[in-house]
Amino acid sequence: MQVKELELKEVLATVFKVDQARIDDDASPDTIESWDSLKHLMLVLALEEKFNISFTEEQTVEIVSYPLIKLVLAEHGIGLV
Amino acid sequence: MEAKKIINKIRSRSNPQYSEYIDLCNYVDSDSPLVQELPSLKVAILRNFTVELLIPVIKAEIFLLGFRPEIYVGSFDAIAHDVMSHNSDLFQFSPDVIILDLWLNGLAPKLVEGFNGLSETSRHDEVDRIVDELNNIIMSIKQKATIPILINNFPLPDYASAGIFDSQESDQQVDTIINLNRVLLQTAKKYSDVYVVNFMTVFARIGSCTIDERYWHTARAPLGRQSLVAIGQEYGRFFRALKGKSKKCLVLDCDNTLWGGVIGEEGLNRIKLGNAYPGSCYQSFQREILNLYNRGVILAICSKNDELEVLSVLRNHPDMVLRERHFATWEINWNDKAGNLVKIAQELNIGLDSIVFADDNPFELELILDQLPEVEVIDLSGDPSPFRSKLLMRGLFDSLTVSQEDKGRTDMYLGDRKRKQLLATSTSLENYLCKLNMRAGIGIPCDINIGRIAQLTQKTNQFNLTTKRYTEGQIREFLDNPNYDVFYIQLRDRVAELGIIGVAIIQYSSDQAFIDSLLLSCRALGRKIEETLLANIIQTVREKGYKKLVGLFVPTLKNTQVADFYKKCGFELMKNEEDKTTWLMHVEDKEFSGPEWICVQKLYEARG
Numbered sequence: 001m002q003v004k005e006l007e008l009k010e011v012l013a014t015v016f017k018v019d020q021a022r023i024d025d026d027a028s029p030d031t032i033e034s035w036d037s038l039k040h041l042m043l044v045l046a047l048e049e050k051f052n053i054s055f056t057e058e059q060t061v062e063i064v065s066y067p068l069i070k071l072v073l074a075e076h077g078i079g080l081v
Numbered sequence: 082m083e084a085k086k087i088i089n090k091i092r093s094r095s096n097p098q099y100s101e102y103i104d105l106c107n108y109v110d111s112d113s114p115l116v117q118e119l120p121s122l123k124v125a126i127l128r129n130f131t132v133e134l135l136i137p138v139i140k141a142e143i144f145l146l147g148f149r150p151e152i153y154v155g156s157f158d159a160i161a162h163d164v165m166s167h168n169s170d171l172f173q174f175s176p177d178v179i180i181l182d183l184w185l186n187g188l189a190p191k192l193v194e195g196f197n198g199l200s201e202t203s204r205h206d207e208v209d210r211i212v213d214e215l216n217n218i219i220m221s222i223k224q225k226a227t228i229p230i231l232i233n234n235f236p237l238p239d240y241a242s243a244g245i246f247d248s249q250e251s252d253q254q255v256d257t258i259i260n261l262n263r264v265l266l267q268t269a270k271k272y273s274d275v276y277v278v279n280f281m282t283v284f285a286r287i288g289s290c291t292i293d294e295r296y297w298h299t300a301r302a303p304l305g306r307q308s309l310v311a312i313g314q315e316y317g318r319f320f321r322a323l324k325g326k327s328k329k330c331l332v333l334d335c336d337n338t339l340w341g342g343v344i345g346e347e348g349l350n351r352i353k354l355g356n357a358y359p360g361s362c363y364q365s366f367q368r369e370i371l372n373l374y375n376r377g378v379i380l381a382i383c384s385k386n387d388e389l390e391v392l393s394v395l396r397n398h399p400d401m402v403l404r405e406r407h408f409a410t411w412e413i414n415w416n417d418k419a420g421n422l423v424k425i426a427q428e429l430n431i432g433l434d435s436i437v438f439a440d441d442n443p444f445e446l447e448l449i450l451d452q453l454p455e456v457e458v459i460d461l462s463g464d465p466s467p468f469r470s471k472l473l474m475r476g477l478f479d480s481l482t483v484s485q486e487d488k489g490r491t492d493m494y495l496g497d498r499k500r501k502q503l504l505a506t507s508t509s510l511e512n513y514l515c516k517l518n519m520r521a522g523i524g525i526p527c528d529i530n531i532g533r534i535a536q537l538t539q540k541t542n543q544f545n546l547t548t549k550r551y552t553e554g555q556i557r558e559f560l561d562n563p564n565y566d567v568f569y570i571q572l573r574d575r576v577a578e579l580g581i582i583g584v585a586i587i588q589y590s591s592d593q594a595f596i597d598s599l600l601l602s603c604r605a606l607g608r609k610i611e612e613t614l615l616a617n618i619i620q621t622v623r624e625k626g627y628k629k630l631v632g633l634f635v636p637t638l639k640n641t642q643v644a645d646f647y648k649k650c651g652f653e654l655m656k657n658e659e660d661k662t663t664w665l666m667h668v669e670d671k672e673f674s675g676p677e678w679i680c681v682q683k684l685y686e687a688r689g
Contacts, residue, residue, distance in 0.1 A: 041134055
């Protein structure tokens with residue numbers, strides 16, 4: 001499935017309550033203050049809802065940066081355009 | 082207007098998503114003046130699991146009801162500690178509602194995961210122990226404050242520990258948990274204002290994926306995404322009922338809403354209605370509407386049709402569940418529906434914000450959302466099979482009690498129609514009021530009607546001098562307190578029994594009596610029955626030896642009609658402040674009696 005990268009950024013921006021422009025390849029708990037453990041749980045739920053997928057427990061722990069999120073989404077067959 | 086877009090999206094969507102709630106919650110947390118100006122609703126959540134993911138939904142639901150949420154979350158699994166002392170953080174926070182969020186695995190892990198290792202006696206012991214523990218928590222809260230408590234029951238396991246054998250014997254796992262839930266309900270019923278939140282039905286609603294095993298193990302956060310949304314919404318229903326925001330009237334379109342097809346084109350024999358699809362969808366929708374009717378919801382019709390054609394369906398179609406007598410009023414014509422809804426509200430003497438409008442036509446729904454934003458709409462466009470659940474899912478009509486008055490509500494409005502005929506044949510208003518043959522009874526609330534009294538304080542908006550909302554528990558406190566009197570007034574006339582239609586609460590201090598609340602249901606307006614109630618107050622106050630009676634008028638958007646009430650009744654203005662006016666009557670030298678055409682009976686013995 002192909003989705004617009006903008007849609008992915010929107011999910012992160014909503015969950016972390018930041019401007020979409022802040023979501024780039026550097027985005028991680030180190031650069032985004034509100035990315036704490038609770039918001040991380042919310043992020044997982046929001047991504048699963050948006051793309052209608054289900055992460056494994058391992059994946060939920062892995063996706064701690066924007067590039068890693070893209071990588072794991074690719075494992076679920078979701079490509080960004 | 083970003084916020085309005087999100088709000089309408091959530092309101093009209095049949096299944097709003099978790100992310101949309103996060104989005105709305107971000108807005109609620111912002112410092113927008115639109116949010117800041119709202120009255121607050123403070124909710125304390127005491128819990129034995131991770132509820133943090135639930136909070137965006139709860140906050141958004143509170144906001145959608147017109148309040149600014151303030152949330153207090155107790156420490157993880159420390160409920161007994163939270164409720165132990167008067168000056169704990171919990172009571173400092175002074176919540177409007179306390180939620181107990183309990184996960185069975187935390188309370189009694191053996192009942193959940195080690196069930197087969199338990200003897201029959203220890204199964205019973207576990208149930209007793211949990212109920213004791215919860216009873217102590219509730220008692221501890223009740224000793225310190227009158228705050229409504231919401232407590233959840235326990236969902237059933239997806240796989241019972243003894244497999245299919247579990248259902249063959251009593252005292253197996255499912256039976257034990259059902260029994261636990263039953264005892265929990267009995268415990269809750271011992272108190273006023275303790276309400277059970279049924280997690281079993283919430284989970285039944287979602288079907289599968291109720292629990293997130295990953296999050297349970299990693300974060301002690303057991304609720305799956307859909308559960309978070311559904312449980313948050315369920316709490317929203319309780320907040321709606323507790324804060325008096327329940328809707329009173331369902332206004333329905335006809336074509337493709339009550340039946341399939343267009344009566345004007347297809348005719349009585351061709352519209353789709355009956356026990357075969359798709360007619361069966363409309364029938365089951367009508368049955369659910371009838372359920373609402375029997376719960377006290379007023380029904381009305383607003384449709385663009387020929388009136389006689391619609392009436393002929395109501396009267397003659399063999400498969401109609403709803404009949405003419407179920408509808409309190411209707412506007413069936415070709416005028417615009419916004420105007421018609423306003424007329425219906427006026428005729429029924431209710432606010433537009435008490436009305437829910439259901440229609441299949443997106444154009445009409447848009448028009449109402451745009452022109453009458455106070456009205457809630459239910460979008461019935463498309464497939465009729467989910468109509469029933471669309472009607473129920475938001476709990477718009479939910480209330481915490483169903484009184485006798487609720488059940489007879491539409492009869493009441495039919496009575497109104499008869500009274501209007503009587504009025505038309507009367508020479509003057511007084512002549513009409515005399516002809517009505519009104520008999521009033523004034524009483525002190527007791528167990529069977531305290532629910533109705535609390536409900537009246539929660540729902541009455543127009544004839545309400547102070548608009549103070551009280552729970553059953555608070556009414557009970559007033560009754561137990563020698564410094565308070567609570568009176569209700571009930572009414573019957575030659576057309577119908579109106580039931581309890583007014584409440585007065587009086588507070589006594591050393592040198593004066595103070596009218597804390599004085600209100601009258603809209604069904605009894607225009608008969609001067611308020612003067613009968615006031616006369617009783619004045620007499621009581623005088624008999625108790627007080628010389629001064631003080632009343633307050635606190636203006637709201639809806640009670641302007643009573644701004645002059647005290648003045649008209651001979652009170653003097655004492656203080657004129659921006660947010661209230663204070664009125665005084667010297668009762669010792671004041672003769673005040675109610676209208677002579679109302680025959681009054683006292684239903685109580687005077688208290689000391």
